[in-house]
Amino acid sequence: MIIMRSLLCDSYGSPAVLRLAETAEPQPAPDQVIVAIEAAGINFADGLMVAGTYQTKPPFPFTPGSEVAGVITAVGAEVHGLAVGQRVNSVCGMGGYAEQVAVAASRVSPIPEAMDFPAAAALPVTYGTAYHGLVDKARLATGETVLVLGAAGGVGLACVEVAAALGARVLAAASTTPKRELCLRHGAQRTVGYDEDEFTTALTEFTGGTGIDVVFDPVGGSVGEAALRQLAWGGRFLTIGYASGTIPAVKLNRLLLRESAAIGVLWGAWATRNPEANLANASRLSELWQAEAIRPHVGGTWPLEQAAEALKQVMEGRILGKAVLLPR
Numbered sequence: 001m002i003i004m005r006s007l008l009c010d011s012y013g014s015p016a017v018l019r020l021a022e023t024a025e026p027q028p029a030p031d032q033v034i035v036a037i038e039a040a041g042i043n044f045a046d047g048l049m050v051a052g053t054y055q056t057k058p059p060f061p062f063t064p065g066s067e068v069a070g071v072i073t074a075v076g077a078e079v080h081g082l083a084v085g086q087r088v089n090s091v092c093g094m095g096g097y098a099e100q101v102a103v104a105a106s107r108v109s110p111i112p113e114a115m116d117f118p119a120a121a122a123l124p125v126t127y128g129t130a131y132h133g134l135v136d137k138a139r140l141a142t143g144e145t146v147l148v149l150g151a152a153g154g155v156g157l158a159c160v161e162v163a164a165a166l167g168a169r170v171l172a173a174a175s176t177t178p179k180r181e182l183c184l185r186h187g188a189q190r191t192v193g194y195d196e197d198e199f200t201t202a203l204t205e206f207t208g209g210t211g212i213d214v215v216f217d218p219v220g221g222s223v224g225e226a227a228l229r230q231l232a233w234g235g236r237f238l239t240i241g242y243a244s245g246t247i248p249a250v251k252l253n254r255l256l257l258r259e260s261a262a263i264g265v266l267w268g269a270w271a272t273r274n275p276e277a278n279l280a281n282a283s284r285l286s287e288l289w290q291a292e293a294i295r296p297h298v299g300g301t302w303p304l305e306q307a308a309e310a311l312k313q314v315m316e317g318r319i320l321g322k323a324v325l326l327p328r
Helices: 044-051 117-122 124-137 154-165 177-185 196-207 221-228 252-257 267-273 275-290 304-315
Strands: 003-008 019-024 032-042 067-075 087-091 100-104 108-110 145-148 169-173 190-192 212-217 231-239 261-264 298-303 322-326
Touching: 003 304, 019 304, 032 087, 032 117, 032 124, 032 304, 044 304, 067 100, 067 117, 087 100, 087 117, 087 124, 108 275, 117 124, 117 298, 117 322, 124 154, 124 212, 124 231, 124 267, 124 275, 145 154, 145 196, 154 169, 154 177, 154 212, 154 275, 154 322, 169 177, 169 196, 177 190, 190 196, 196 212, 196 221, 212 221, 221 231, 267 275, 298 304, 304 322
Parallel strands: 145 169, 145 212, 169 190, 212 231, 231 261, 298 322
Antiparallel strands: 003 019, 032 067, 032 100, 032 322, 067 087, 087 108
16 A cells, blocks of 8 residues: 555644644545645635534544645546646645545646646635635626725735736725735735724725725624625625634625625535536636736745644734645
8 A cells, every 4th residue: 555644633623633644545536636736725714624613524534625736646537638747726625735635527727837836726715715706706897896804814815816807996904014015016906904993994085985896704703894884885795704703793784775785605615516617717717827917925835744833824814825735
């Protein structure tokens, strides 16, 4: 039996419960390929899964990690259009904190030769979520205003870039000056902190008092509630996640008075249910990358041995942009 290295979670807890172990190399099912992982994206949801607070609760032991980039080393008998040696990225769902992963061919996308593996691993989840939320759910139109909360994090910064690439005017909310400066470099027209008075004033000035067309909220809590109150007529509030630890309350009369909408964005489940549409979105994101309209900001890389520390920093909001593992 050939072995590889993987991070295993045997019980729920902080990222410190993850342990490095030797496991058997995966073998492809007929509809799968094996990807030798050169880079793996680290996401907030990975920490929730390890803590046992995520929607998905896999049986123990499991290996977290939902997105990877690397090279195909084996192809299942029923797979067409993919080949050994091809450079790809993938939404694997689980198993990314390892040296290899088996993944359904329908969830694998070729990447441009010029794209490095860390950037490729930073694209699928955060940019997939941002694009799905803004395009499929909010139906963002050119010239509309977008408020991004938690804008310097992985999914927040992806939303800043995608919204700007789609012709929106972007107001980025982030907690510190370095974070706000990063958002400006990635396409935001203006930034704002979370002080209540400053926040309200900035939104009024940015929109001329008409309100925000689209709010992209991976934070929740009181700032999410404050943002919902600033929706324009026909505005759309996208709820992505609750990094603050608190789910905001939605008073339905606020939606009624402005004919606005609160919309849930659960990209992973949508991608599983709509693989062809998701691959089309991935292709569009690749086109935006090749046009230099989006450029993932990798805020740090770590070897597999330091995955727990890297995930801890992500959960604490200490990473600007995306954190990436380099298993090899």
